[in-house]
Amino acid sequence: MNIARYLWYVPESVKVLDVTDELQRYPEIAVFGVVNQNGSYCGLIEREALFSLVGKPFGREVLQRSLIRDLIKRVEPFDARVNFLSVAQQLQRRDDALNRAASEKGVAVETNKYFPLVDEQGRFQGIFSRYDLHEYLATITRNDIELAGRIQERLLSQQTLKREHCSLIGWTRSAKGVGGDFYYMQEINNGMLFATLCDVSGKGVSAALIVSMLWGMLRTYDYKRGLRELVININKAIVTTFHLEKYLTGFFLFFDPQQSKLLCADMGHSHVYLIRKNHVKPIKGRLLNLPIGVDESVSPALMGITLQKGDRLFLYTDGITEQVNRSGEEFGEDRLKSLLSSLSQEQRPLNELLPESIDLFSEGVPQQDDMSFLLFTYGT
Helix, strand or coil: CCCCCECCEEECCCEHHHHHHHHCCCCCCCEEEEECCCCEEEEEEEHHHHHHHHCCCCHHHHCCCCEHHHHCECCCCEECCCCHHHHHHHHHHHHHHHHHHHHHHCCCCCCCCEEEEECCCCEEEEEEEHHHHHHHHHHHHHHHHHHHHHHHHHHCCCCEEECCCEEEEEEEECCCCCCCEEEEEEECHHHCEEEEEEEECCCHHHHHHHHHHHHHHHHHCCHHHCHHHHHHHHHHHHHHHHCCCCCEEEEEEEEECCCCEEEEEEECCCCEEEEECCEEEECCCCCCECCECCCCCCCCCCEEEECCCCCEEEEECCCCCCCECCCCCECHHHHHHHHHHCHHHCCCCHHHHHHHHHHHHHCCCCCCCCEEEEEEEECC
């Protein structure tokens, strides 16, 4: 894609003063190309530099007979057919080479502001600036993030799952448009339920890629193969794709209503509470599993939880407890547990109560991390 913003050019044989006088009529021209009789690029002229020369004492007299080709700045052109991302990479390599050379010589680096584009035959196609390139990249990035945010919103659109003897409520709020938090719920074999809450390292588009990959795997997985196999497959996919550069913590569960039992895998997450008769107790397995994506091979330890009527399992991400107020105080686990212990007396759902409590506590301090939770209730 051609990112040229400045398309003006002059033949190399015109006189300097003729160009200078003509430029007076066009203040918007900051830079222009110089071409030979075949239209091939020879160099460029920056308006500010040209006017500085002409404006010197006796500048017009000295340059009276000079041609514009005598003043051109020779800047290596880029191929106009190349994708703008490739241009950005090439420019970065050029800058790195200049910085190394300047460092070896112990001199200051002189970087160019404008860069020409040429076609396959070397003919002038326009000029772009560093600012143009950065703005273009920023726009593309912003559009990608907005698209990723819309996709993620669709993936997390299911907020409840209710069955005869149990229910699931999910809630999430990203900190910066596209987050790394993810939850998923689905009815699987013979009335069993599957649910998970995950926290992907980092934010932005890379985190959104993992969220989309995870959603696709969960939608297509054959749950008859079991919970352990599911975790192993997800770990293999994350490691293969991101080569140990990205990881996620997560809590995965199967619920069997016939046995009133949860089968769980806590993969380095640990933010889980069992709420029983208004008592809030943290759930931790005897064996600690590593997060997903940090080791090529995993053998997840599973734990079983036998439920009683009225039990709730609450899964959350640390963005909730780490939210601060104007005094720098964190929302913390104590406030969270106090709210959870009063759920049986509340008429409003937790996906209304908890966000409201966090917002009142934060006193307008911006959210710094993604926040999510899943609430599983048995015996509804």
